[in-house]
Amino acid sequence: MITARQSRAARALLGWTQETLADKARVSLTALKRLESENGLEVFESTRDEVRRALEAAGIVFLATDKGEGVLLLHESRSTRP
Template identity: 40%
Template sequence: MITAAQMRAARALLGIDQQTLAERAGVSLPTIQRMEASEGNVRGVVATLMKVVGAFDAGGVELIGESTPSIGQGRGVRMKERAAVTVAMPAPEPVRKKRGLLRTPD
C-alpha cells in the first residue's frame, strides 16, 4: 500500500510537481490529485497504483511499507511510531505593545 503522504514526500524527493508525476506514470493529472488528496492509504485501480509506484521506482525513490525493512542503501526518511514522537514547543516570543514596548505574554 502507498499513502497520500508517501506520494507527496516521494514527489518532493524527486523535485517534481503533480503534472510531471502524472506524465512519468502515464496517468492523468486529476488521478494524481485525487490520490494525493485522499486520507491514509491511496485507493484506486491496482494497475494505476502500480504505474505511480513504478514512476517513483524509476526515479530512484524506495517506498517503504509499514513495518517493512528498507532494502535500499543511502539516506532516507521514515515516520516514527506515533507513541515515540515528542514535540518540543518553542519558548513564547515577546509581544509588542502599541507604543513599541516589549512584554512577554501573560
C-alpha cells in the same frame, strides 16, 4: 500499496510537480490528485501501481513498518555516474 503521503513525499524529494509525476506515470492529473488526496477517494489499483513504478524508476524506495511509512531517495553510485 503506495499512500497519499508517500506519493507527495517522494515527489518532494525528486522536486517533481504533480504534472511531472502524472506524465512519467502515464496517468491523468485528476487520477494522481485523487491518489494524493487525504479525503479517502477511491483510486484504481492500476493507477497506484503506475505511480509507484514511475517513482521507483527515479530512485524512490518505499518504506513501511508497524511504526509508520516513508520514502527514501537512493542516490546514484559514483561508479555509474558519467
